[in-house]
Amino acid sequence: MRFSQAFIFTLRENPQDAEVVSHKLMARAGMIDKLAAGIYTYLPLGWRTVDKLCRIVREEMDRAGAVELAMPCIQPAELWQESGRWYAYGKELLRLKDRHERDFCFGPTHEEVITDVVRRRVNSYRQLPLNLYQIQTKFRDEIRPRFGLMRGREFLMKDAYSFHSSAESLDEAYRAMEEAYCRIFARCGLSFTAVEADTGNIGGSESHEFMVLAETGEDAVVACTCGYGANREKATSGPPPAAPPWPGALPPRPELAHTPGLTSVAEVAAFLGLHPAHFIKTMVVETEREFAVALVRGDDELNEVKLKNALGAIHLQLASAEKVQRVTNAAVGFAGPVGLGGVRIVADPGVMSLSVAATGANRDDYHLVGVVPGRDFTPHLVADLRLVQAQDPCPRCGKPLELKRGIEVGHIFKLGTKYSEPMGCTYLDDKGQQQPMIMGCYGLGIGRTVAAAVEQNHDEAGICWPLPLAPFAVEVLNVNPDLPGVAAAAERVYQELRSAGVEVLYDDRDERGGVKFKDADLIGFPVRVVVGKKGVERGQVEISLRRDGTRREVSLAEACGVVQELVAQGGA
RNA sequence: CGGGGCGUAGCUCAGCCUGGUAGAGCACACGGUUCGGGACCGUGUGGUCGGAGGUUCAAAUCCUCUCGCCCCGACCA
Structure with a gap:
């Protein structure tokens, strides 16, 4: 792709409404564009990164045995009335009417729809277990959208739903999803932890959240060196220190x-x-x-x-x-x-x-x-009503707990029969008895994960994309586009990389070098190939890494091979 | 929903207190000089000052209402 054709518009200044780094940088890098509160356009660069993440997610979902489908974003009220959530969900559920005055909503989640899909087809334990997922746009009319992609109203989410005939089977799927999530976030180069979580209004018995640790995180988590971790909403602790002795005598009555x-x-x-x-x-x-x-x-x-x-x-x-x-x-x-x-x-x-x-x-x-x-x-x-504090003893090992902040990028639940029961999603077991299916659901915020990646990977100059999420792995930067020799050299490197299947952006713009360098740093291509007059005279180009700034001169002929090696190593 | 703040050029903002010809930087167009880290000089394009109403000889500026956006809180698979 040539920069001049790529629809990339970088901003010199931070947009006035951006608060957190990921929002500022993604807006400045020309990856996202706000349309309304909590509603964003993914511009071509941003969309490429989203696509990268989606591919990783699909690979890991498929590996874990889940099957992709796509459900509608507009859902009829009847389904939500069946599950009871039409009434339980508040204003966060965006409700609409069609021309016949029939009630619909824009799906904030898809338990109802998937349960309906499954109940109308599956009726035997022999057809279970099942795990279905989609990557789809959802809408939750958040009271207060904020922080760019981290808390939007419209957002992309991968959601998977599993159906089982036994708790053991659900547990297996749950562990498989847990492992898939770990692989996904690890592949994205994110530092994260899985913590025990409250199940909230979704309901269910067991639940874990995947948290990317970051100062700007909206959730408080407690963690212990022994491995215990929990959302602060859910966290428990060992017995806190007893109150000091009562001063004076105990009165016979208050x-x-x-x-x-x-x-x-x-x-x-x-x-x-x-x-x-x-x-x-x-x-x-x-x-x-x-x-x-x-x-x-x-x-x-x-x-x-x-x-x-x-x-x-x-x-x-x-x-x-x-x-x-x-x-x-x-x-x-x-x-x-x-x-x-x-x-x-x-x-x-x-x-x-x-x-x-x-x-x-x-x-x-x-x-x-x-x-x-x-x-x-x-x-x-x-009942335990206490909000756990930093330094409280860990409920497992007694060591002092730490309090950290995290961005919730994934959340998995054991739902049990919360939806299958009211909605009549049942199967016949091996004794011919009708049973409600046991369900799990597994969400992963796509946009939020991208934002979290930026929170964790940036510096003063801009984003430092982990290679797997970078919109382009490599940028070829032509410093002197007006010199035919340099242009020819840059063009050659670009074409060679393209032929080699490397995702490369060629900055062919008629701009001064400084502008291109700034943009390259801002957008954060992991590998950069600089083609300039001085180097070309000696038959050399410069290859550098965004993350640590290391540079090396290589011959024009070697350039493609060296870049391929760097990309294979992960660009770090 | 409660509290606070902001809406002026494509972007970031000044002007408002104390009413009197709508500004700067960046971006954009043209000319020239530059050319490996967001160049410089000159010329130019671009604004119903969020919207409606009011006060006034006169409103970006004062008043009322309204819409949008942001922050804090409550809320949140």
Whole structure:
């Protein structure tokens, strides 16, 4: 491909709305172009990279025994009503009507469609297991799209769905997908980790996320040197340090303490001469069907996802001040479990292990001191509600946990029968009994993975593509296009590389050398062949690597061979 | 949805406070000098100042409404 014909428009400056490096660099390199919030055009260079990733994904999916198909992006509401998600999904689901006023949605995911496809054809355990995948554009009307391709509304995703007649079979497919994902990300040159994850609204029993570690990641993950890793939403820890001994004598029953205007644990603790760990932090939350109260130790934070799961809720949020008032008869900051009725109370084990504690009195400007869990109140449920902190002991080995940030590039789930059951996707087992199929689903964000690759592979000058994702492996840079001898030499190298099957871009533009060098660095071709006047006079060209900047002079005749070798070595 | 910010040339922005002929750099076109790391000089093209309404002799500038975009939060296979 010749640069002059390649539709490449680089930007000298960062677009005004770009926040993270991947967005800035991909926009400047002329790979993507924003059309609307969270909606992007892949320009030719960007599309080539996407295509590279897709090929890798297809190879690994095929290797793992999955079969490709393509489902519609527009889906009828009926299917979503069958699974129940038409009602469970919020505004994130883009709903539309056709000219007959029939309801449709733009698919944010395809469990319903694939389940329908399979249920109408497969009816025997002999036809299982199955694993089907597609690479397709999806749309989720995110509340807040941001960070370019990292959180778009319209985005490309590979999604695979497997169907089984036994948990063992599902497990096999799950492991195969896990391995395929590792191979995919490794082939892309990404440094990543797989962590345990919450299953969210998709549902299911087991779930792992593939995280590319990066400062700009939107997800918090905890990791231990022993190999334990989990999304912070899901992470557990060993027992945190016990609260310090209670100062003074244990009162026979809770006593009121006047704490005017003191609403935070830290303030009240300081005022009463107690440690924050002596407190029971009491939070009122609201789910789609009830109010509930969560209790964690004063020095801990609430993990809302854990609470949501403990309550069996789909949506959960902290109650507004007005609703807190209604539930506790007090302003925010004075809630406590003692004497609180009419709502379910869920306590973290850390709260129950306090021998004595202080907490809100459900009365403005008062706290209770000397509260004994189990004596003065009894929660309806005790469950892990604690948000894991850095330095907490690892739940497996006890060593201190690390807190990192990651970009979620893949997510795999064991769905079980969450879709097959309501949608009647069943098979006859070897005893002639009808059973719902056991399902798994496996997502991989294409655009997000590309963005993550840029986050991990760039420098001051631009992108440093890992060779497998580079839009072109090699650029031939003609420094003096006006000199016929140089042009002929560059043309020769270009043609030889092309004939050799190397993906090469020839910068034949009538531009100054500096402009071409800057563009080459920005776009980030792993290998560069510079053809210029001085070299050509000696029959030499310069070959350099983007990643480490190393250069070498080789003869014109050798150039193609050397480049092929470098490409074969991975361009690094 | 709550809080904050921004919409002026293709791009990045100044001008707005304090109303009075719409600007710069880059890009683009032409001429010349340059030519291995985003060249220089000259000339030129290009703008319903996001939109609607209002105040005023006069609005990019002040007021109201509206749309879009960005950031923080809540939210999220």
